[in-house]
Amino acid sequence: MRRMRPADASAAADVFYAAQDELYDRLHQPRIPRNEASLTAFLERLVRSDPERAWVVESEGDGTAPDGAAAASDARLAAFGVAVQREAFWFLSFLFVRPKEQGTGVGRRLLERCMPGEGAGEQPAILATCVESLQPVSTGLYASYGIVPRMPMFALVGEPRPGSLPALPPSVRIRSFESIAEGEIDGHRRLVEAVGSIDHARLGYARPGDHRAWRVDDGRQGFIYVARGSGEPLGYGYVQTSGRVGPVALLDPALGPAVVGDLMQRARPAGAWLALVPGVADHTLLALLRAGLRFDGTPALFCSTRDGPRFEGYLPASFALL
Numbered sequence: 001m002r003r004m005r006p007a008d009a010s011a012a013a014d015v016f017y018a019a020q021d022e023l024y025d026r027l028h029q030p031r032i033p034r035n036e037a038s039l040t041a042f043l044e045r046l047v048r049s050d051p052e053r054a055w056v057v058e059s060e061g062d063g064t065a066p067d068g069a070a071a072a073s074d075a076r077l078a079a080f081g082v083a084v085q086r087e088a089f090w091f092l093s094f095l096f097v098r099p100k101e102q103g104t105g106v107g108r109r110l111l112e113r114c115m116p117g118e119g120a121g122e123q124p125a126i127l128a129t130c131v132e133s134l135q136p137v138s139t140g141l142y143a144s145y146g147i148v149p150r151m152p153m154f155a156l157v158g159e160p161r162p163g164s165l166p167a168l169p170p171s172v173r174i175r176s177f178e179s180i181a182e183g184e185i186d187g188h189r190r191l192v193e194a195v196g197s198i199d200h201a202r203l204g205y206a207r208p209g210d211h212r213a214w215r216v217d218d219g220r221q222g223f224i225y226v227a228r229g230s231g232e233p234l235g236y237g238y239v240q241t242s243g244r245v246g247p248v249a250l251l252d253p254a255l256g257p258a259v260v261g262d263l264m265q266r267a268r269p270a271g272a273w274l275a276l277v278p279g280v281a282d283h284t285l286l287a288l289l290r291a292g293l294r295f296d297g298t299p300a301l302f303c304s305t306r307d308g309p310r311f312e313g314y315l316p317a318s319f320a321l322l
């Protein structure tokens, strides 16, 4: 076992797809779509942000590469785990073991290396992760450390019927992140503060580096929703031309349907929209279902050592980085 390096990201993506494909094939479920370039870039980003929480397990190869040619090195990745910590919130983003090596304690040992150790900076108040509800092994493994399933999170896909989502109330004003950061004196600092205060209220931690990556690396467009008149921040949301909506964080969960409807008018994806919606964000969940979006696959389960983020007014960025 050794620290994961950014250069391991592509091999780790290969382990991810090998483990996922075997699991879904065994359960007669459709395989998840592949996007190796984006997964590799995302893994690299997480390893750079939290280098001490990313580990790999190498296994001795037999000297041949998968295509039969002589392998450049005898070692290949058997497993990898990546966790991140934002203030006192520790989150396991990935834990994957090649099918042939599963069930022999590799996953447990890797998880323990990714977990916070003594003297490893700020000690987290909460340990958390998201699991697939169809996977009892990981769910049981994490539960053995007190990280237990607390809430389902649904992937909703589709196109809302025109006029089916409410309009924003006239008391709410929308500003793009760019218009604040670039158009006002001290705008960047004020934007970071506003977004950080919303994250603290909803999630219990701030994450300026993740916001930068969502805008700069992913090309997500960010919007802040403020009270007309006072200018008080009410929430923020992102939309991506790929069709992804999120993260969305709102102080008042009742604004969810109108904010998601507004975000969906700010981009025109080639395919369907995709939003990840926690079960307790019921205003948004019901509005999207009634607007015609549909559940995609089985839900993920948010697991944690105790109650933490207030998901009523929150839609995560992904299941691997809330």
Ligand SMILES: CC(C)(COP(=O)(O)OP(=O)(O)OC[C@H]1O[C@@H](n2cnc3c(N)ncnc32)[C@H](O)[C@@H]1OP(=O)(O)O)[C@@H](O)C(=O)NCCC(=O)NCCS
Pocket: 019, 020, 023, 095, 096, 097, 098, 101, 102, 103, 104, 105, 106, 107, 108, 109, 130, 131, 132, 135, 136, 137, 138, 139, 140, 141, 144
């Ligand atoms: C999930 C995964 C990472 C676990 O790694 P692993 O090396 O296979 O697991 P380990 O042998 O270290 O530990 C397995 C633990 O799972 C738990 N477990 C297994 N089956 C279980 C069940 N039916 N109910 C409850 N707990 C169960 C046990 O706690 C077991 O530990 P123990 O044998 O010490 O009691 C690996 O199996 C994997 O990559 N699976 C496919 C991809 C995947 O689902 N990844 C997680 C996505 S959320």
